[in-house]
Amino acid sequence: MTPQQSPYSLDFAAERELGLFVRNQLNAGTAQLDVPVTERLFAARQAALAGLPTQAGELSLASVGRSGWSWLEERLRPLAMAFGLVLVLLAGNQTLSLQHIESQEDIDSALLSDELPIDAYLDRGFQSWLADSSRQ
Amino acid sequence: MVKAPAGSHPQATGQTLASRIELSDFLAGVERRAFRQAQFALRDEEAALDVVQEAMLKLAEKYAARPAEELPLLFQRILQNAIRDHMRRSRVRNLWVSLLSAFGSGEEGEPDPLESIETTDTGMLPAGPQGRLEQSQTLSIIESEISKLPARQREAFLMRYWEEMDIAETAAAMGCSEGSVKTHCSRASHTLAAALRAKGIEL
Known part of the structure; x- marks a missing residue:
C-alpha cells in the first residue's frame, strides 16, 4: 500500500480489520467442532494419505522397474487371454475331429474284415456306396 | 554410500x-x-x-x-x-425431487415447529461464563451471515482473510482477475460489516 491516505485505503484498513475479527471468530469456531466431525475429517485425511502412489522406503529404481513391469502386464493381459482362448478352441477342434475319425475307424475295419454290423445297412451313405460299387 | x-x-x-x-x-x-x-x-x-x-x-x-x-x-x-x-x-x-413431490401428496410440507424452537432455545440455557456465551452468539451470527453471502464473494473473502492467501493467490485459485477478487472482498466485507452492525456487534 502507498503511504498516502485515500478513501480506498481507509476502506481497505476497515476491511482488513473486519477480516481479522471474522478470522478470529471462525478459528474459535473450528476449535469447537464436534468430535464425530473431527473424527470423520481425520479418517478422510488418512484415506487420502493411504491413496498416495508410492509408500516411503521404496527405492526409486525398483519402483520404476515394478511399475514398468505392471504396465507391461496390464498391456499383455488381454493378448494372453486371447491367445489362451485360441489354444482352447484349437484343442477342442482337434479332440472332436479325433473322435470323429475313431468312430469312422470301427466301420471301416468292419467293412474291410467283411463283418458288417447291422448298423451299416441302416446308413444311407453305405447304401449309396454299395449301389455305386456294385455298378462298377 | x-x-x-x-x-x-x-x-x-x-x-x-x-x-x-x-x-x-x-x-x-x-x-x-x-x-x-x-x-x-x-x-x-x-x-x-x-x-x-x-x-x-x-x-x-x-x-x-x-x-x-x-x-x-x-x-x-x-x-x-x-x-x-x-x-x-x-x-x-x-x-x-420437487417435480416428483408435485405429483405426490404434499403432506410433509409443514415444518415441525419443535425444530425451530430447539435451535433458538440456546438463549434460555443457564448462562455459563458471560463472555463465552456472547462469543458463541457472535460466532453463530457471523457464520450465518457468511453463509448468506453470494458464493463468489464468500470464497474470495474466506480465502483472503481466513486462509490468509494474498490477492494474486486468491485470483489464481478462483480463476478470475485480481480486480474481481478485490471487488468480491470489498462487497463481502461491506455486507458483513453492515449485518454485524445491525446486530449490535462491535469489532
Whole structure:
C-alpha cells in the first residue's frame, strides 16, 4: 500500500480489520467442532494419505522397474487371454475331429474284415456306396 | 554410500517421505477450515464432509508431489470446484425431487415447529461464563451471515482473510482477475460489516 491516505485505503484498513475479527471468530469456531466431525475429517485425511502412489522406503529404481513391469502386464493381459482362448478352441477342434475319425475307424475295419454290423445297412451313405460299387 | 552435500537434491525416498509428511501436516491444518467453508456453501454437514474428503483424495492423488507452498492454492481450487460440483448435482436432484413431490401428496410440507424452537432455545440455557456465551452468539451470527453471502464473494473473502492467501493467490485459485477478487472482498466485507452492525456487534 502507498503511504498516502485515500478513501480506498481507509476502506481497505476497515476491511482488513473486519477480516481479522471474522478470522478470529471462525478459528474459535473450528476449535469447537464436534468430535464425530473431527473424527470423520481425520479418517478422510488418512484415506487420502493411504491413496498416495508410492509408500516411503521404496527405492526409486525398483519402483520404476515394478511399475514398468505392471504396465507391461496390464498391456499383455488381454493378448494372453486371447491367445489362451485360441489354444482352447484349437484343442477342442482337434479332440472332436479325433473322435470323429475313431468312430469312422470301427466301420471301416468292419467293412474291410467283411463283418458288417447291422448298423451299416441302416446308413444311407453305405447304401449309396454299395449301389455305386456294385455298378462298377 | 556417499553423503550428499547440503543443498543437493534429496533422494527419492526422502522426497516421498517428506512430501507425505508435508501433505499430512497441510491437510491436518486445513481440514477444519475446509469443512466449515463447505458447510457455509452447502449448509449440510454430511455433504460438507463428503466434499472435503473428495478434495483431500484428489489432492493426494494428483498433486502429492508438488512443493508444500503450492498446496494451499491447489487445495482451495479443488475444494471450491468440489463444492460447486456438489451444488450442481444437488440442484439437479432437487429439481427431480420437487417435480416428483408435485405429483405426490404434499403432506410433509409443514415444518415441525419443535425444530425451530430447539435451535433458538440456546438463549434460555443457564448462562455459563458471560463472555463465552456472547462469543458463541457472535460466532453463530457471523457464520450465518457468511453463509448468506453470494458464493463468489464468500470464497474470495474466506480465502483472503481466513486462509490468509494474498490477492494474486486468491485470483489464481478462483480463476478470475485480481480486480474481481478485490471487488468480491470489498462487497463481502461491506455486507458483513453492515449485518454485524445491525446486530449490535462491535469489532
